[in-house]
Amino acid sequence: MRLRLEKRPQPARHWIYLSPVLAVLVTMLAGGALFAALGKNPVAAISTIFWEPLFGEFAFYYRPQLLVKGAPLVLIAIGLALGFRAGIWNIGAEGQYIVGALTGAGVALAFYPLDAWFLFGLMILAGALGGLAWGMIPALLKLRFGTNEILVSLMLVYVAEQLLAAMALGPMRNPEGMGFPGSRNLQNYPAAHNAELIAGSGMHWGVVAALIAVIFAHILLGRHILGYQIRLTGQAPRAARFAGVNPARLILFCLGTSGALAGMAGLFEVSGPAGQVSIDFNVGYGFTAIIVAFLGRLHPLGILAAGLLMALTYIGGEIAQSELGLPAAAIQVFQGMLLFFLLAVDVLTNYRLRLLSRAPDPSRSL
Amino acid sequence: MTLKTLLTGAVLALGLTSTIALAQDDKTKVGFIYVGPIGDGGWTYEHDKGRLAIEEHFGDKVETIYRESVSEGADASRAITQMALSGADLIFTTSFGFMDATVSVAEKFPDVKFEHATGYKTAPNLATYSARFYEGRAIQGHIAGKMTKSNIVGYIASYPIPEVIRGINAAFIHARKVNPDVQFKIIWAYTWFDPAKEADAATALIEQGADVILQHTDSTAPQAAAEKAGGVVTFGQASDMAEYKPFPRVSSIIDNWAPYYIARTQAVIDGTWETQQVWHGIKEGMVEIGEITDAVPADVREEALAMKAAIASGEYHPFTGPLKKQDGSDWLAEGETADDGTLLGMDFYVEGLEGDIPQ
Numbered sequence: 260m261r262l263r264l265e266k267r268p269q270p271a272r273h274w275i276y277l278s279p280v281l282a283v284l285v286t287m288l289a290g291g292a293l294f295a296a297l298g299k300n301p302v303a304a305i306s307t308i309f310w311e312p313l314f315g316e317f318a319f320y321y322r323p324q325l326l327v328k329g330a331p332l333v334l335i336a337i338g339l340a341l342g343f344r345a346g347i348w349n350i351g352a353e354g355q356y357i358v359g360a361l362t363g364a365g366v367a368l369a370f371y372p373l374d375a376w377f378l379f380g381l382m383i384l385a386g387a388l389g390g391l392a393w394g395m396i397p398a399l400l401k402l403r404f405g406t407n408e409i410l411v412s413l414m415l416v417y418v419a420e421q422l423l424a425a426m427a428l429g430p431m432r433n434p435e436g437m438g439f440p441g442s443r444n445l446q447n448y449p450a451a452h453n454a455e456l457i458a459g460s461g462m463h464w465g466v467v468a469a470l471i472a473v474i475f476a477h478i479l480l481g482r483h484i485l486g487y488q489i490r491l492t493g494q495a496p497r498a499a500r501f502a503g504v505n506p507a508r509l510i511l512f513c514l515g516t517s518g519a520l521a522g523m524a525g526l527f528e529v530s531g532p533a534g535q536v537s538i539d540f541n542v543g544y545g546f547t548a549i550i551v552a553f554l555g556r557l558h559p560l561g562i563l564a565a566g567l568l569m570a571l572t573y574i575g576g577e578i579a580q581s582e583l584g585l586p587a588a589a590i591q592v593f594q595g596m597l598l599f600f601l602l603a604v605d606v607l608t609n610y611r612l613r614l615l616s617r618a619p620d621p622s623r624s625l
Numbered sequence: 626m627t628l629k630t631l632l633t634g635a636v637l638a639l640g641l642t643s644t645i646a647l648a649q650d651d652k653t654k655v656g657f658i659y660v661g662p663i664g665d666g667g668w669t670y671e672h673d674k675g676r677l678a679i680e681e682h683f684g685d686k687v688e689t690i691y692r693e694s695v696s697e698g699a700d701a702s703r704a705i706t707q708m709a710l711s712g713a714d715l716i717f718t719t720s721f722g723f724m725d726a727t728v729s730v731a732e733k734f735p736d737v738k739f740e741h742a743t744g745y746k747t748a749p750n751l752a753t754y755s756a757r758f759y760e761g762r763a764i765q766g767h768i769a770g771k772m773t774k775s776n777i778v779g780y781i782a783s784y785p786i787p788e789v790i791r792g793i794n795a796a797f798i799h800a801r802k803v804n805p806d807v808q809f810k811i812i813w814a815y816t817w818f819d820p821a822k823e824a825d826a827a828t829a830l831i832e833q834g835a836d837v838i839l840q841h842t843d844s845t846a847p848q849a850a851a852e853k854a855g856g857v858v859t860f861g862q863a864s865d866m867a868e869y870k871p872f873p874r875v876s877s878i879i880d881n882w883a884p885y886y887i888a889r890t891q892a893v894i895d896g897t898w899e900t901q902q903v904w905h906g907i908k909e910g911m912v913e914i915g916e917i918t919d920a921v922p923a924d925v926r927e928e929a930l931a932m933k934a935a936i937a938s939g940e941y942h943p944f945t946g947p948l949k950k951q952d953g954s955d956w957l958a959e960g961e962t963a964d965d966g967t968l969l970g971m972d973f974y975v976e977g978l979e980g981d982i983p984q
Contacts, residue, residue: 440785446725534725540697
């Protein structure tokens, strides 16, 4: 007996939207089984993860935190999705995030302690340019030498991490920090602080930027010729070329935009929730955003929802850890399951399983 | 939650709130924020042993909670805030990188007591505590200097912060003292816990001829790498790492946080908790020297134990002059000992060490 995957002639359209929901449900079931195997009450664990942050006793604190955690994910994932749709794979958003944080914070630290209204705008610009420049490296290498942007962008993450460590220890080190690594805390520098717009709401400029990015991406993909070219290139590269799409321009645009958005996310994080350039500043938003992009079907509104869902599993997962004593690794497995089951459901959307009782019929292999 | 609200409402109506509040206060809640997983076999593992010691000592009177593998920055703030919200009375944040997050959360919860390990910022409700690991490093340096045959000692350093630099200097001074030809090769791993990176660093050092490896990172990966290479001496870091006894692990520095954690929890229960900056060493028992195995010659073991006794009694300070800095300038005159201020901010190598501290 053998199993075979057979491509469906036409995948059911509603499944494209139903599959993320199904993936979440299956993840809850499998995750519950995992938590039960660890000796925890699965219902309590799942409800802590999904219920507590939204409606629990301390929801007033956790709800804003969902925005804080979700904003960088959405902002980065929007940029990544543009490229992914066109078949341009930027895996190095984490590096662009770091460099954007460094250039943005660098501007703030260079002007310290100047109290000027234009400083924060300048920082956003510098952050976007830093991320853009880091994203341009794989783009230009691909155009000039035909290198693989997946490898180059990924490896540049490790370069960026070393750069971050060097900056935290060297040029950006807090001169009043008694020799300890890490920059000044921008939270204590009002002109550069990405503070909450309304106290206690979690709404900082990064959240605003993420929402704007969602709207722009939505319009771009739906209404603009560039969005059409992106979609066409992803679905039928040959047809796109006949239609006059300039692939070089598209590569520059996609890697540049995703780099700039990741850089801005880094800037908003370093000047707000994180506060300072430190050796361990990056915590993996650039990689998690890849999951968010796919979970959101590479669709701007889907990404917004997926980013918030991912943030929910983070915040809820943290609560479950300290309230129920779940190991951190179990929560990570739980989050990983989400992508795993999404991909699995996707396969079954596009293919059907066939049980073959004997060796395949030779006539079919033609 | 709804049930709880209802109950609270009912209790309010009956006017029994004070009794309930007391009942809740009876049980002191102590929280721990860890930088690594509790199974790291090193730093976090020992802090978690301290937590378990609290549970054992106080039994039902105290409840403990913890969060492992917490990232620095925004995630740390949230983790600490969450513990404070959930009713913790005392929260230990056990990594240098949690400093600013601990400070800002402590401001928001004046009634909760905070203790930050290895930092330097305090507040009325925020104390700091650390251990004089360099005392143990001095003893390791002595053994390393005696044990090395290639005269190359490898050192896996984590981050170039004063605590780590202090350890390198203390070990080097005492290795040189007994072996004028000894050299230190230092690799900066930029991590506290990353078994793969630590194993790579250990292998690289061994390939460069090191036959003794000291580590300031928390996993047992360097021990395993040394065991595989054969003939390489190691020391347990933060925890005893006894599974690598009697060789390659010939001794260890053990962080024993339990007595401190129990004392501070007791202080919160008694209402006598006050902010402080504590820096305890071998004398107070916060730094312990793990068994020196038979792989170390008897005379070397005797000398090492004698040094331990001298440090414990205060008779000997590991940083005693004459000592010069790496650039050849004078640091400590004959018989002079380093003051804590200099040690806490140490950002220079002593004479004889090669290479630069990463800038």
